[in-house]
Amino acid sequence: MSTAQFLKAAVNEIRTRQGQDELDAMDFLELLREKLKLVEMDQSFISRAVNEGFSGGEKKRNEILQLAVLAPRLAILDETDSGLDIDALRVVANGINRLRTPDTATILVTHYQRLLNYITPDQVHVLYNGRIVKSGGKELALALEAHGYDWIKDEIPAVAPLGAA
Amino acid sequence: MSTTAKTVEALVNREYEWGFVTDIEADVIPAGLNEDVVRLISSKKSEPAFMLEWRLRAFRHWLKMGTAAGEPKWANVTYPPIDYQSVVYYSAPKQKVTLGSLEEVDPKLLQTFAKLGIPLEEQKRLSGVAVDAVFDSVSVATTFKEKLAELGIIFCSFSEAVQNHPDLVEKYLGSVVPYTDNFFASLNSAVFSDGSFCYIPKGVRCPMELSTYFRINTAGSGQFERTLIVAEEGSYVSYLEGCTAPVRDENQLHAAVVELVALENAQIKYSTVQNWYAGDREGRGGIYNFVTKRGKCVGRNSKISWTQVETGSAITWKYPSVILQGDDSVGEFYSVALVNNYQQADTGTKMIHIGANTRSTIISKGISAGHGNNTYRGLVKVLPRAAHARNRTQCDSLLLGDRCGAHTTPYIEVANPTASVEHEASTAKISEDQLFYCKQRGISAENAVSMIVNGFCKEVFKNLPMEFAVEASKLLGVSLEGSVG
Numbered sequence: 001m002s003t004a005q006f007l008k009a010a011v012n013e014i015r016t017r018q019g020q021d022e023l024d025a026m027d028f029l030e031l032l033r034e035k036l037k038l039v040e041m042d043q044s045f046i047s048r049a050v051n052e053g054f055s056g057g058e059k060k061r062n063e064i065l066q067l068a069v070l071a072p073r074l075a076i077l078d079e080t081d082s083g084l085d086i087d088a089l090r091v092v093a094n095g096i097n098r099l100r101t102p103d104t105a106t107i108l109v110t111h112y113q114r115l116l117n118y119i120t121p122d123q124v125h126v127l128y129n130g131r132i133v134k135s136g137g138k139e140l141a142l143a144l145e146a147h148g149y150d151w152i153k154d155e156i157p158a159v160a161p162l163g164a165a
Numbered sequence: 166m167s168t169t170a171k172t173v174e175a176l177v178n179r180e181y182e183w184g185f186v187t188d189i190e191a192d193v194i195p196a197g198l199n200e201d202v203v204r205l206i207s208s209k210k211s212e213p214a215f216m217l218e219w220r221l222r223a224f225r226h227w228l229k230m231g232t233a234a235g236e237p238k239w240a241n242v243t244y245p246p247i248d249y250q251s252v253v254y255y256s257a258p259k260q261k262v263t264l265g266s267l268e269e270v271d272p273k274l275l276q277t278f279a280k281l282g283i284p285l286e287e288q289k290r291l292s293g294v295a296v297d298a299v300f301d302s303v304s305v306a307t308t309f310k311e312k313l314a315e316l317g318i319i320f321c322s323f324s325e326a327v328q329n330h331p332d333l334v335e336k337y338l339g340s341v342v343p344y345t346d347n348f349f350a351s352l353n354s355a356v357f358s359d360g361s362f363c364y365i366p367k368g369v370r371c372p373m374e375l376s377t378y379f380r381i382n383t384a385g386s387g388q389f390e391r392t393l394i395v396a397e398e399g400s401y402v403s404y405l406e407g408c409t410a411p412v413r414d415e416n417q418l419h420a421a422v423v424e425l426v427a428l429e430n431a432q433i434k435y436s437t438v439q440n441w442y443a444g445d446r447e448g449r450g451g452i453y454n455f456v457t458k459r460g461k462c463v464g465r466n467s468k469i470s471w472t473q474v475e476t477g478s479a480i481t482w483k484y485p486s487v488i489l490q491g492d493d494s495v496g497e498f499y500s501v502a503l504v505n506n507y508q509q510a511d512t513g514t515k516m517i518h519i520g521a522n523t524r525s526t527i528i529s530k531g532i533s534a535g536h537g538n539n540t541y542r543g544l545v546k547v548l549p550r551a552a553h554a555r556n557r558t559q560c561d562s563l564l565l566g567d568r569c570g571a572h573t574t575p576y577i578e579v580a581n582p583t584a585s586v587e588h589e590a591s592t593a594k595i596s597e598d599q600l601f602y603c604k605q606r607g608i609s610a611e612n613a614v615s616m617i618v619n620g621f622c623k624e625v626f627k628n629l630p631m632e633f634a635v636e637a638s639k640l641l642g643v644s645l646e647g648s649v650g
Contacts, residue, residue, distance in 0.1 A: 005616075006603075006606075006616065009608055009612060009616060010603075010606040010607045010608050011607075013607050013608050013609060013612065014607040017607070049620065050620075066606060070606060070607065
């Protein structure tokens with residue numbers, strides 16, 4: 001099952017559910033080419049089997065391509081920066097930036113500020129023991145990078161782990 | 166119930182589309198088997214003496230085997246004893262004595278094949294595929310005969326070949342699968358009623374796919390057809406075989422024999438999509454498909470390639486094999502076998518390396534669902550003369566659900582120290598993770614399973630001719646319910 005076939009099946013199931021006509025092979029290929037350019041990926045990528053023999057970076061880029069093609073209203077990207085080299089990080093980040101629209105939301109889960117050098121977040125939340133314990137703008141991420149997490153723990157000692165009540 | 170289990174549950178609930186019966190007057194002989202029946206079949210077909218003799222020798226040998234050991238018992242399948250005296254050994258749709266053209270074929274027969282998606286009107290064929298349609302015991306029509314004849318290619322029913330080309334039949338019949346080969350092959354040799362015959366002359370590349378479509382119709386009848394393909398020096402042919410049968414409660418026996426002969430530098434590609442009625446969800450009814458298929462690479466640098474997609478039959482017992490006699494000859498076996506409900510399959514291949522530098526490839530994909538039981542059984546044998554023989558075998562099993570079985574039984578016998586034989590096997594289940602990955606991206610569980618199964622089979626499907634690959638992929642979808650992405 002090639003990446004292209006996989007994505008075509010997914011796109012068409014989504015379109016059918018939304019009451020739209022299915023895309024034929026030609027129209028889909030056009031869409032896919034456009035999205036490939038958006039995420040700076042090579043054409044050869046789409047004829048490869050899904051995730052078969054993909055490197056860590058390729059898998060992540062594949063996710064971004066899928067994000068571009070499937071265009072979900074909400075995307076949760078969990079540690080999408082882990083195991084990426086600098087170039088791959090830039091490509092992934094650029095992809096996410098280009099896919100940002102006023103109508104869609106993206107939740108990035110990360111442990112490092114690094115990714116946020118490329119993506120400027122609207123909101124930063126700190127999740128601790130299953131709860132959001134602090135929220136802020138991009139400055140919060142920079143403060144975390146500079147001072148670590150401990151100062152937040154000190155700031156809110158009363159927080160009990162979720163479900164421990 | 167977990168998602169996987171639910172999906173599998175849904176997949177198990179599917180219907181057989183080709184289960185209708187054609188109401189047509191048939192010439193049926195009484196059930197039972199003895200020498201007189203063998204003589205009767207031979208005389209109905211006005212066969213020359215050598216054919217009757219051969220049939221009788223086969224019949225006597227079969228009787229001896231019956232009293233000695235009976236049916237082969239080594240396969241990993243179980244079924245109640247078959248009463249060979251209750252089987253009808255000859256059934257033919259009644260029609261005009263000689264068929265000059267397709268217009269003379271009973272419209273009911275044409276309709277039957279049209280319903281099966283096999284239009285016999287030549288102008289309606291989309292691309293170059295010549296079809297020989299076999300209904301119960303006889304071949305009812307062969308298309309594109311004249312066009313092929315211009316190239317010297319003979320493509321006709323076996324009965325016609327016996328009448329018009331007795332020398333070729335006498336020379337090659339039983340040369341690959343002798344009538345003594347095994348219980349079912351002996352039975353077939355005694356009573357076979359028709360089948361296809363194909364002869365490609367020296368240096369000719371057959372310009373179209375040749376195809377035989379088998380249909381069992383009459384209740385209680387067995388189908389015993391015989392196919393013989395001879396590829397002369399430097400010739401090439403690609404051959405397709407398809408089959409279906411009506412839904413019936415009792416089991417029907419199908420014991421066919423296929424023989425392929427490839428001479429020097431010749432190539433034969435034989436593809437099967439087997440979709441006999443598989444029985445109902447409780448395992449009632451269905452075809453017993455006990456088939457002997459074997460090819461012989463007689464000449465140097467010849468090649469025989471089997472591709473099979475087995476989705477039907479209550480029980481499949483089938484080992485398309487290649488005898489690699491000529492030096493540098495090549496044998497290939499690509500197989501997808503799917504069992505669902507209570508289906509049982511014991512299938513695989515034999516690659517017999519006799520000549521030097523002979524090479525073989527075996528790729529077997531078994532898919533088990535429901536209560537199905539799937540066994541790969543294969544032999545790779547390298548004889549002392551087969552220096553530098555090479556084999557690569559890959560057997561993969563995919564399990565859907567937790568009530569099915571997958572077994573792999575490879576036999577490897579090597580008698581030449583320069584040979585190299587590789588065997589690789591894997592067993593996997595469709596994981597919750599894989600399903601989740603697909604579902605998360607909007608693909609329904611059912612389509613996800615279809616996609617995964619098709620992906621699993623792609624190494625085999627890519628060896629099927631284009632039209633057939635589409636059909637096979639569709640068939641897997643139907644067999645597993647739902648469409649294929």
